[in-house]
């Protein structure tokens with residue numbers, strides 16, 4: 001068994017909280033540059049230029065890109081030959097979130113109970129998804145998720161007879177409903193197949209994919225291309241103020257499903273599509 | 281059109297603004313989001329006074345990230361306005377003249393805006409670092425226990441916004457999207 005110290009996990013999670021909320025990944029930065037060149041609406045361009053300046057100020061002055069520094073979502077890929085010492089994995093991740101949000105001057109946006117709504121004041125707990133895989137590594141990916149866009153996400157339990165056309169219509173309707181509320185240009189994560197919760201998880205995972213990468217399934221790649229074009233024809237545009245760049249990318253992940261079902265989940269993300277990863 | 285406006289803004293000036301105009305706002309605005317709106321609304325329901333006078337003010341739907349040492353405020357961009365829709369008509373009837381946020385508003389809000397000659401403006405969502413530079417002072421004036429959701433008195437200088445819904449009820453989201461729609 002390979003041993004990994006809990007304190008190293010805390011440190012890694014803490015660093016990722018600060019990194020992800022101040023710096024977008026390179027692919028996202030490139031996509032935002034391209035968007036600025038592509039946009040032909042004057043107001044849309046004005047919005048994208050402000051967003052370029054915003055990214056610069058965020059990085060130079062260490063001010064979070066967006067004040068909604070999100071609820072921390074963590075994907076854990078744990079090699080089955082790893083043993084965690086000096087503490088347990090779950091506690092270490094939650095502690096890393098606490099320290100990261102505290103030390104990074106990030107906003108505490110989590111309430112303890114959905115109805116009582118008292119702030120936990122340290123942004124814990126995060127939402128953690130575990131996967132156990134062969135190997136000796138521990139991979140952590142942290143994706144702080146803002147709720148302007150999260151609130152616009154949807155699940156559709158379609159019928160097999162709805163087919164690909166039904167899925168397209170559902171995805172497009174979710175994007176249109178989101179409109180200006182989700183801070184476009186968006187990144188759209190879609191999960192298709194599995195069960196109710198599996199497709200939701202896939203849709204969130206889809207947001208982690210590099211923005212210029214397509215599905216390696218031919219028919220899904222074609223669907224991504226077609227839908228991105230359709231989304232950008234809606235006219236929603238940057239900030240929802242009209243234009244040709246409504247989404248930077250749409251990523252679709254699929255999974256086998258039941259003979260009776262066609263679940264489709266759409267997880268909408270804004271242009272602040274944040275994530276950071278570490279392999280320990 | 282591009283305007284530089286000093287708050288308070290007269291009814292005459294407000295009436296001139298049209299959906300699509302860019303405005304650089306200077307003066308005092310107040311930040312309030314979900315929890316502060318809920319408390320204010322509950323006060324009104326119980327006939328209790330509000331913690332601030334809302335007559336003639338501009339509200340900014342925003343909850344900032346914490347300020348670093350020697351900074352006025354942290355990241356400070358708009359939050360989604362529709363969550364405030366339930367509480368907004370009552371505040372408009374008490375004199376709120378401007379609202380800054382992002383995203384669509386309900387029909388009830390639009391009606392109340394027309395009735396009260398008020399304007400809804402969008403700041404760019406996700407531009408909190410940039411927008412923080414236009415805030416020159418910040419002071420918590422109510423509901424301190426709410427943390428990021430407390431009501432703050434903010435002094436702004438050339439704070440950039442775009443008029444989305446004007447006093448006549450024209451809605452830029454609807455107009456501009458129709459213009460670029462190629463479905």
Ligand code: SF4
Pocket residue numbers: 066067068069145146147148149150181182183270271272357358359405406407
């Ligand atoms: S949707 Fe994204 S960009 Fe908009 S406020 Fe939320 S986190 Fe920020």
